[in-house]
Amino acid sequence: MPEPVSKVRLCLLGYVALSTYATGSSAISVEASDVRRAASALIESVERSQALFGEKASAISQLRALAIECNQENWDAYGATLIDPRAISNAEAIVRALPIGVPLPEFAPEPDGSVSLDWIQSRTRLFSLSVGRSQRLAYAWLDGTDRGHAVATFDGSTIPPRVIDGILAIVKNGHAPIGTF
Amino acid sequence: MATLPSGLSDSVSDQEDLARFLTQSSQFTATLVKPAAFLPSPKDRETSVSRHGSEPREELWTIGLPAAGARTLHAAAIFKAQVVRAAQLEVAADEPPPRHAVIRGWPWDDDDPKLQKAKQVELAAVIASQADLLRR
Numbered sequence: 001m002p003e004p005v006s007k008v009r010l011c012l013l014g015y016v017a018l019s020t021y022a023t024g025s026s027a028i029s030v031e032a033s034d035v036r037r038a039a040s041a042l043i044e045s046v047e048r049s050q051a052l053f054g055e056k057a058s059a060i061s062q063l064r065a066l067a068i069e070c071n072q073e074n075w076d077a078y079g080a081t082l083i084d085p086r087a088i089s090n091a092e093a094i095v096r097a098l099p100i101g102v103p104l105p106e107f108a109p110e111p112d113g114s115v116s117l118d119w120i121q122s123r124t125r126l127f128s129l130s131v132g133r134s135q136r137l138a139y140a141w142l143d144g145t146d147r148g149h150a151v152a153t154f155d156g157s158t159i160p161p162r163v164i165d166g167i168l169a170i171v172k173n174g175h176a177p178i179g180t181f
Numbered sequence: 182m183a184t185l186p187s188g189l190s191d192s193v194s195d196q197e198d199l200a201r202f203l204t205q206s207s208q209f210t211a212t213l214v215k216p217a218a219f220l221p222s223p224k225d226r227e228t229s230v231s232r233h234g235s236e237p238r239e240e241l242w243t244i245g246l247p248a249a250g251a252r253t254l255h256a257a258a259i260f261k262a263q264v265v266r267a268a269q270l271e272v273a274a275d276e277p278p279p280r281h282a283v284i285r286g287w288p289w290d291d292d293d294p295k296l297q298k299a300k301q302v303e304l305a306a307v308i309a310s311q312a313d314l315l316r317r
Contacts, residue, residue: 062207066205066207069205069207070205075204075205075252076204076205076208076252077202077204077248077249077250077252078222078228078229079222079224079225079229080222081223106207106210106215107207108205108207108208108215108216108217108218109205109207109208109217110217110220111217111220111221111222111223112220112223112298114298116215116216116217116302118215118216118217120210120213120215122213123213123309123310123311124310126216126306126309126310128215128216128217128302128305128306130217130298130299130302132295132298134295136295137295138295138296138298138299138302139299139302140216140299140300140302140303140306141303141306142303142306142307142310147303147306147307148303149296149299149300149302149303150299151293151295151296151299
């Protein structure tokens, strides 16, 4: 009886074949060159996705570790509430939804059971996003002597553009405006 | 001005050092304390700190270790009381335990908890920007 071929194995075989084709140099016709370029682009896209997925997977692992470390009341010795599992799942969704080009944040537990996602450039240049059990996000930023705060709603898949703009304004050198209340 | 059982004045001066003990390594980076470390407890709406005068900073741990209990005491955030007041928050002595003080006056809005939180994070970030990280 023939051994069943798994989808993973098929994908791997396809990837190897595509890689071989993309890096090969025997194509001589215009069509063959076009196909080789398309294969190269596809490989590059797959590899970029894998690199990104790896970083995000690592970030999500950090989040889960934080949840385990703070899974008891009073984890900070000052009366903090344990980290809400819904805050962790919302934070994971945000990490997954971060567009390419936006660096991954650092995480910190908050005393009310929320999780803080922080993009810290320096002590006076940071963006802090508080993620709790609901999909409303509280955030604040410091940018030199400028500072502010706002609230936005996350639909579970797309991070509000003004949050992305705010993060990029901090992590890049520009001074993009951030919506304020 | 009265003197508290710890021997400290009941009034916290602007120049006094305050310490916030950090029991999670995720509360700070290699060099900085993250804003979340200063957010108030939802139970009493205050941030507990310890007053630390001119004593060697190493003596902080003699206060912090009993407070941390079974938790690992990783570090402390050190900042001046005036930093808190500059952020329009209050600092007040609150003994016992000895040297205990609280940061109070955090924005609180039961009608819009998320907006309240955003305001708190902004103020916490201001304090964090002026705090020194002291590792154990």
